[in-house]
Amino acid sequence: MTPPAKAIEALQITKNYGKIQALKGVSFTVETGSVFSILGPNGAGKTTLLKILTTISNPDTGKAFIEGFNILTQTLEVRQRIGIVSQDNHFDRYLSIWHNLTLHAQMHGLPKKEYEHRITALLKQVDLYDRRFSLADDLSGGMQRRVSLIRALIHNPRVLFLDEPTTGLDPQARAEIWEMIENLKQTATIILTTHYMEEADRLSDRILLLNQGQGVGIGTPRELKLALTPSNKYELALGVPKAKDYATVLQQVINPLTDVPVFEEIIPLNDFTLEFQTAKPENLKEVLRHIDPSDLIRLGKLEANLEDVFLSITKRSNAQERAS
Amino acid sequence: MLNFKQGIFPLYQKVLRQESQSWIAETLTTLAVPLSFFLAFGLGLRGYISNVNGVPYLVFLAPGLISLTIMLEAYRTGAWGLWLDRWYQKMINEYRIKPITTSDIIIGEILGGFTVALFKGAIVTLVLLILAPVSVHWKYLGPYLFYMFPGSILFTCIGTMVGTMFRKPDQIAQIQTIVITPLLYLGGLFFPIQAFPASILPIITWLPTTALFDGGREALLSGHLTIQYSLILWLSAGLSFWAATLLFNRKLSE
Ligand SMILES: Nc1ncnc2c1ncn2[C@@H]1O[C@H](COP(=O)(O)OP(=O)(O)O)[C@@H](O)[C@H]1O
Ligand SMILES: [Mg+2]
Numbered sequence: 001m002t003p004p005a006k007a008i009e010a011l012q013i014t015k016n017y018g019k020i021q022a023l024k025g026v027s028f029t030v031e032t033g034s035v036f037s038i039l040g041p042n043g044a045g046k047t048t049l050l051k052i053l054t055t056i057s058n059p060d061t062g063k064a065f066i067e068g069f070n071i072l073t074q075t076l077e078v079r080q081r082i083g084i085v086s087q088d089n090h091f092d093r094y095l096s097i098w099h100n101l102t103l104h105a106q107m108h109g110l111p112k113k114e115y116e117h118r119i120t121a122l123l124k125q126v127d128l129y130d131r132r133f134s135l136a137d138d139l140s141g142g143m144q145r146r147v148s149l150i151r152a153l154i155h156n157p158r159v160l161f162l163d164e165p166t167t168g169l170d171p172q173a174r175a176e177i178w179e180m181i182e183n184l185k186q187t188a189t190i191i192l193t194t195h196y197m198e199e200a201d202r203l204s205d206r207i208l209l210l211n212q213g214q215g216v217g218i219g220t221p222r223e224l225k226l227a228l229t230p231s232n233k234y235e236l237a238l239g240v241p242k243a244k245d246y247a248t249v250l251q252q253v254i255n256p257l258t259d260v261p262v263f264e265e266i267i268p269l270n271d272f273t274l275e276f277q278t279a280k281p282e283n284l285k286e287v288l289r290h291i292d293p294s295d296l297i298r299l300g301k302l303e304a305n306l307e308d309v310f311l312s313i314t315k316r317s318n319a320q321e322r323a324s
Numbered sequence: 325m326l327n328f329k330q331g332i333f334p335l336y337q338k339v340l341r342q343e344s345q346s347w348i349a350e351t352l353t354t355l356a357v358p359l360s361f362f363l364a365f366g367l368g369l370r371g372y373i374s375n376v377n378g379v380p381y382l383v384f385l386a387p388g389l390i391s392l393t394i395m396l397e398a399y400r401t402g403a404w405g406l407w408l409d410r411w412y413q414k415m416i417n418e419y420r421i422k423p424i425t426t427s428d429i430i431i432g433e434i435l436g437g438f439t440v441a442l443f444k445g446a447i448v449t450l451v452l453l454i455l456a457p458v459s460v461h462w463k464y465l466g467p468y469l470f471y472m473f474p475g476s477i478l479f480t481c482i483g484t485m486v487g488t489m490f491r492k493p494d495q496i497a498q499i500q501t502i503v504i505t506p507l508l509y510l511g512g513l514f515f516p517i518q519a520f521p522a523s524i525l526p527i528i529t530w531l532p533t534t535a536l537f538d539g540g541r542e543a544l545l546s547g548h549l550t551i552q553y554s555l556i557l558w559l560s561a562g563l564s565f566w567a568a569t570l571l572f573n574r575k576l577s578e
Contacts, residue, residue, distance in 0.1 A: 056417055079422060079423040086417065092338065092409075092413060094341075103338055107331065107422035107424055108423065109329065
């Protein structure tokens, strides 16, 4: 027996819009039944990547397979297996929620009896059955999001794409969407894009960090965090408002052997605390040498979080970009 | 391969549903243009124009007003429908991830526009029947529709092409004013085309709108069809259908 195909295989995908290189050769695979996040700032190329994987737009070069089906040559097979919730809520604003949903069910070829039953159940699940004859414009942003989500589920897709599912939602609505995604894990492979670290950290099995059209890191949230450990970030808390003065002092501590500053990235967070990085823990002695013990409250190590990982990796890739 | 059940029909049904959402406003909008002309030309000028081509002016004018409504509505439904779905509501992208083809989508939209246009023509016909001393020879309805079918396909297709190409809503109105309206008014809607100077008459007779208005009137009043008009209309309907489908498929695969 051949092993089941990966839910997604993307190989060296590129896409240009005129002079803008939206994707510069992105590759990754997604295991069936997992939640995979594409994490990146605005303009990173997340939506472009999803449009290509969902057959809306063609890559310039590269290949991709959804459950083994080629996105370029087997579009109908791919489309039968996917559901997508796009970044903005797209509805037919002249039709009721009910008719928006039935239209999509018809396009998937479901028999009337079956889809009416299914839509009713899904609407009840998201507490919107009573609003089924409303127009989309009469629903709140969070409600519209829920309708978009169930619209993508009517045909029981095997692979579900969510483009920034919670951007612009209030915390309450966001929590609801998170809960829905967590429940969906059992039935579908989920690919979501986000620029919220917290979201990627909480929901995903694996994360692809995307920056300026390039994959700059991939792994489980834990692996990505470990990649930065031993965390080389420290926090210095002072009893006096001298953070800026000490930042200047620490900036001038030079390693006598290499002539480079011992401390990188010294940032006064406020008057009383500053954050800095150093590659070698033994350098911390230098800090203590330069700080008046009576000013010092605490010197501690900061745990890496996904945001640090992301910032440090994207900074590195941006610097390389500029250098080349 | 076309998919009627999953692609064409659901989209066709959607266009009709959209239209029926605000049917009172739609009906009033539909009636506004032909009734204004009817009042201005038919009643206002009645004393000055007695018979045209052997029939009272009102009788001469009425078939053209019905055809005018059908063509304007075909253009409007096609253009705004596509504009809404492609640029405003962005629904086209939602349809495209369904297991259907872009041809299914555009054909559904075209058939929808075509049906809406014919339906609105029927409404205007009813209203004119009540207002004017026109008696319809029902047996001539067949020949008349033989022209109106391809005509409304032609104008729906022109509309869908405009709605597919132009991102800004004012452009749709501009095309209507600059291209569609002159084409419609030149086709013998208000006066017999023989009134045109002999130098431009040959051009006029080959306009599809002449086939619609001049030909349509003759068909409705006497049941008479000509080969030239039939050919012009059915060929341009076929051509525009092919062009609209091609353009849509092209634009969406960019
Ligand atoms: N249709 C388009 N035409 C031109 N440029 C585009 C188009 N779509 C996206 N881009 C550009 O491609 C880059 C990636 O965009 P996008 O995929 O939307 O990023 P993200 O979803 O991560 O915010 C951006 O620089 C954006 O301006
Ligand atoms: Mg995006």
